[in-house]
Amino acid sequence: MIYREIIKKGSKFLKKNKIKNPYLDTELILSKVTKKKREEILLNVNNQLKNKDIKKFNKYLFRRYEKEPMAYILGYKHFWKSKFLTNKSVLIPRPDTELIVEETLNYLPMEKSKKILDVGTGSGCIIVSLLKERPKCSATAIDVSKNAINVAKTNAKLHQLENKINFINIDIDKYKSYNYDLIISNPPYINSIDLKRLDDDIKFHEPMLAISGGSDGFKVLKKVIIKSKKLLKINGKLILEVGHRQNKQCSKILYENGYYINKISKDFSGKDRCIVSTKLQ
Ligand SMILES: C[S@@+](CC[C@H](N)C(=O)[O-])C[C@H]1O[C@@H](n2cnc3c(N)ncnc32)[C@H](O)[C@@H]1O
Secondary structure (H helix, E strand, O other), rough: OEHHHHHHHHHHHHHHHHOOOHHHHHHHHHHHOOOOOHHHHHOOOEEEEEEHHHHHHHHHHHHHOOOOOOHHHHOOOEEEEEEEEOOOOOOOHHHHHHHHHHHHOOOOOOOOOOOOEEEOOOOOOOHHHHHHHOOEEEEEEOOHHHHHHHHHHHHHHHOOOOOOOEEEEEOOOHHOOOOEEEEEEOOOOOOHHHHOOOOOHHHHHOHHHHHHHHOOOOHHHHHHHHHHHEEEEEEEEEEEEOOOHHHHHHHHHHHHHOOEEEEEOOOOOOOOEEEEEOOOO
């Protein structure tokens, strides 16, 4: 079968299960199977797909039909300026999370060697992106999921940062190392009602540990805020990603715990998404 027919058939199959970008996804799967760039595929639509590759293609296509996210099928996702390995143990890096990187860089002068902690590192996308931009800084990245820590370690290695980031498989509750200049966290923050409304791609495929913030969505967020008070230096910064309706409640928890709110920034769709705060005393 030639590429053109494969793309036509494949996208028709994905449409049956209401997959959002059936053509693009089919082309990307074909690109993975043939190890050719998507542009190359589109320029050679009359090429034949080998029989052994048809089998592989059908396997991946079926996974997409079942709503598995493309980042898991392809095994990677672009974030900030780099490519990150992704598998089912980690949340797929989101464009909205690039806001944390953008905001944090404002508090990390190029020449200073600040000590950073990333709580709930997942794929390691935030901390790896930050250290690539600020090579003088040093970092620790923790996650309660051992499998996530393994993915993050692999990503650090891919970006030659394995000696700059100390990865630890631990719950934030149990972590005891102090004097950080800056703590960043994109904790799980979806509440149990919103959880039920998520797209199947997320709900049935991404790790619950990375998404579910308990009944009110604040279970881990609160822990991070309270624990960071102990872990940060005075005047240290806590930079959090929050759900779009959590900004007010989260600011209240920060105030109650002695933080000053420096800034709340909006994501691409205009929703409050990132809170920068300072530990005052
Ligand atoms: C929303 S994901 C963020 C992943 C990554 N930082 C990103 O932005 O793409 C939250 C991460 O926090 C981790 N996590 C959940 N509860 C935790 C806890 N109590 N202590 C440490 N990490 C936790 C999860 O395993 C998951 O990897």
